[in-house]
Amino acid sequence: MSAAPVAVSEGAAPIRFSFEVFPARSGAAALALGHAVQHLAAAGPEFISVTYGASGSSQDASLDLLKYLRQHTDALPLAHLTTVAMPRERLAEVIRETLQAGISDFLALRGDPPKGSDERDPAVTASLDAVELIRLIDEVRAERDETGDADPRSGAGRTSVAVYPNGHPLSRSRRADIDWLIAKEAAGASFGITQLFFHAEDYLGFVSEAREAGLTMPILPGLMPVATGAQLRKVASLAGQPAPSDLERALETSGSAEPGVAHTVGLARELLAGGAPSVHLYTFNRHQQVLAVLRELGVLTPDPVSVGPRPPVDASR
Template identity: 50%
Template sequence: MTETTTTRTRGRRIPFSFELYPPKSEAASTALTHTIDRLAAAGPDFISVTYGANGSSRTSSLDVLRYILDATGVDPMAHLTCVGSSAAEASRLIREFLDAGVRSFLALRGDPPQGVDEGETFLGDLGSAAELVQLIHRVQAERVPYRETVIPGLPGARAVKTEREKVRIAVAAFPNGHPRSRSTSQDIDTLLAKQAAGANLAITQLFFHADHYLSFIHRAREAGVEFPILPGIMPVTSPNRLRRILELSGEEEPADLSIQLQVEPTEQGQREIGITHAVGLARELIAGGAPGLHLYAFNQHETVLAVLEGCGALPASSPHAATQIKAAQRTAHRPTSTGHTHPVKESA
């Protein structure tokens, strides 16, 4: 695809967003603020921040969300799971996020903690992402039951408005089926239940072929799913990362990509292969009508910005776009982290 036929030059703005995870050290925290600044300058719709099972990253997740709120103009999205929390504990956490200024959430059922089998009790009071969606709405309604507005021309007078501030609540979607689902129809039914509970956005589990997403969207729309479903894209820049992703997600191995990564001897070459694959996937998705792109960034900005530039989604008018692309090219030799796996691990 040439520059004259990219989505950018056709005049259509392609919304995009990123996922990050909380840092585990002081040095990682400093690096992450730089990454957030670079990602925010690209103009994403939101940046989501993962949340460890049983609240293992509660403080650091909130710190990252607050930095996004205070230092950028980007909407931060907080991840929440059902794992190990009572309804009261989950309500307190939701209220804490709301009080900090967070108005976007990703509601997930969550996976069993390490060492706990699926058949064992691990969820707490909330048994599904749909129940968590309902709880978020309920906490928001209780926290702000109404709001007052000034009546022009009447000093001191206030009018009460009962409509509440809206929150964005995203949920997970699985184009190739959730590992625990019995059929594709069950996956669609689960998504419909989340919609009925009040979800207004979905983000998919990663996949490697555009037709997996496009066929899933067709089935979902036919069944009555109405909210936008963002495709989740993870640039795979090494054989080890691909292997780990497949272990966690249960996805089928993408043979062509796997072979290319294995035969390429250099880290830079592997990185370029991963970016090229992600760019091609993103272009197909955009051409097929995807409402945007959600990129799992692994707390690095160079690779995901290169993908956005390659598919024409990075705004040319962005004041920092050229700088970001040059920086991505200069640092192409830098290997990316393979230590975090939440994007492909969290359950519906």
């Protein structure tokens, strides 16, 4: 079990948090990732999620990393799963393989088209949507329960979903996004995790409207303490939002990650004060910035986390 969250002050509610990492793309990156993961796990997150490439492009590496978390840390692994250009039968196999490895929590995503294709590609248009994937995950879980094949280390499992507070790229309207999110909850989703955003009202306003429309599940705000101006611009592109000009200038002027950490700390405080249940931190496979955020929030002690040597994540596949 992971460590319990630490309260900011006596009598205060504990700040809960989680992390996202992605599979290493080389042997050297795997060594660095193994080191980062140990520090992240030692902080006591609610879970650490692992991304999954379009069409299962990082399937083996993702499963290796999930197994590493399961076997070498106390952190709860959460497996991303995308449907785009993946046949239903193959998706069911991947779910079974993941459950067999002792990982029972998923983030159900449709995902982006693979490189070289677009939304008009027949393989993309035939992909399951997120609601269908949620139902498939539940079907495979039930199937394993009935046959007695379930790994005893796996719990009942939760399924999370993506949330787009500033609109999905293919969205018709904000109301359509909220209705689709409610449909995902009705299909069995336990909680949502947002895509990146830069302003507290982006999250707070969206959640308020979703609650008025009938959504009840928790929504975790996804935040990333960027380290450089170039990284900020990349994140802004992914978020589909312009980067805050003052933050971009501060990063370029300082030459350090401090402005990115300070921005994330301020944003997290506003979100938590506004009712966010926790914060989900996108790590970019580095532990320093996200742990600095947690220290500034009072969740961690200022002393560096000390961890013993661990085997590297298998990046041979």
